[in-house]
Amino acid sequence: MILNLVSFMLIWIIGASKSWENREIMTEALRRGHEVRFRYFNRFLIDFSDKPYVYYSGKKYKLPDVALVRGVGRWKNLAYIITQHLKNKHIPVFEKPEVYKLDNKAVHTFVLLQHKIPTPRTIYGFGAELADHTVELTSYPAVIKPVIGAKGRGVVKTENEVELREFVPKEEEIYVQTFIQNPGRDMRLFIVDNQVIGSMYRFVPEGDFRSNIALGGKGKACEAPLEAEELAIKAVKALDFQVAGVDLLESPNGFMVVEVNRAPQFRDFSKTTGINPAEAIVNFLERNAKK
Ligand SMILES: Nc1ncnc2c1ncn2[C@@H]1O[C@H](COP(=O)(O)OP(=O)(O)OP(=O)(O)O)[C@@H](O)[C@H]1O
Numbered sequence: 001m002i003l004n005l006v007s008f009m010l011i012w013i014i015g016a017s018k019s020w021e022n023r024e025i026m027t028e029a030l031r032r033g034h035e036v037r038f039r040y041f042n043r044f045l046i047d048f049s050d051k052p053y054v055y056y057s058g059k060k061y062k063l064p065d066v067a068l069v070r071g072v073g074r075w076k077n078l079a080y081i082i083t084q085h086l087k088n089k090h091i092p093v094f095e096k097p098e099v100y101k102l103d104n105k106a107v108h109t110f111v112l113l114q115h116k117i118p119t120p121r122t123i124y125g126f127g128a129e130l131a132d133h134t135v136e137l138t139s140y141p142a143v144i145k146p147v148i149g150a151k152g153r154g155v156v157k158t159e160n161e162v163e164l165r166e167f168v169p170k171e172e173e174i175y176v177q178t179f180i181q182n183p184g185r186d187m188r189l190f191i192v193d194n195q196v197i198g199s200m201y202r203f204v205p206e207g208d209f210r211s212n213i214a215l216g217g218k219g220k221a222c223e224a225p226l227e228a229e230e231l232a233i234k235a236v237k238a239l240d241f242q243v244a245g246v247d248l249l250e251s252p253n254g255f256m257v258v259e260v261n262r263a264p265q266f267r268d269f270s271k272t273t274g275i276n277p278a279e280a281i282v283n284f285l286e287r288n289a290k291k
């Protein structure tokens with residue numbers, strides 16, 4: 001006799017758009033017989049009360065058994081409040097409301113370092129007055145990054161003080177990292193619920209140092225060594241993400257964490273590895289839904 005231990009659930013996927021990934025997750029959940037609704041951040045109206053429903057698009061809706069928040073973009077404050085609001089109503093919601101502050105790369109790096117996770121040496125501050133000091137403090141080559149990631153855009157490699165001075169932001173947060181020598185690729189490990197479900201190399205395109213697929217980086221499935229898997233899981237635990245894409249660099253001194261992506265996209269990962277993270281994500285939601 002086959003026992004179906006999973007009862008059907010009402011799942012909300014909360015996001016900014018019905019992206020390819022969000023549709024994949026919804027399709028997988030529907031295939032298993034669950035009820036799934038996509039909820040846009042900017043259609044919630046939060047009534048700060050403990051009523052057993054939520055206002056969405058001007059109507060009352062019964063609460064889901066579990067909710068997954070995906071790409072947040074400009075809706076960070078809404079995402080924080082919606083997530084906290086659902087949590088207050090005892091709905092299991094992922095990721096946790098606290099994660100949004102980690103979107104700032106400096107906060108992210110700070111947490112990694114607090115947990116003694118190897119990551120490139122970083123200098124952080126604000127504005128023109130500190131540019132001179134940054135130029136002296138960092139080592140070269142140095143990488144300047146916008147504190148809010150944008151798929152590699154605005155990430156610049158500088159070879160010396162003159163170049164760094166030219167590119168260091170004057171009216172914004174400064175985030176400068178030592179460039180880590182690497183074999184022209186990084187490793188992306190996809191992690192759900194503290195388990196590596198697959199990994200791939202991302203090779204940097206000719207004439208660049210960034211491996212982002214959006215900039216022409218090429219994926220190739222790979223088997224991550226145990227050491228890489230352990231480091232990636234440690235990083236994910238430090239940041240307390242449930243679904244994450246960890247980017248590692250193979251430095252001359254071993255693996256280093258460049259960043260851990262929350263709610264990662266996975267179209268290229270799926271195509272490259274043949275692994276569909278939507279399955280592991282829905283398994284996770286099933287395990288964590290309100291009983
Ligand atoms: N310190 C470094 N040394 C060598 N290469 C780096 C370093 N930092 C970043 N890179 C390369 O540049 C790419 C982009 O950097 P990073 O991932 O930090 O920013 P981002 O992709 O714009 O951010 P997000 O993924 O949050 O959108 C990395 O994938 C990596 O290939």
Ligand SMILES: [Mg+2]
Nearest residue numbers: 149151152259
């Ligand atoms: Mg990145």
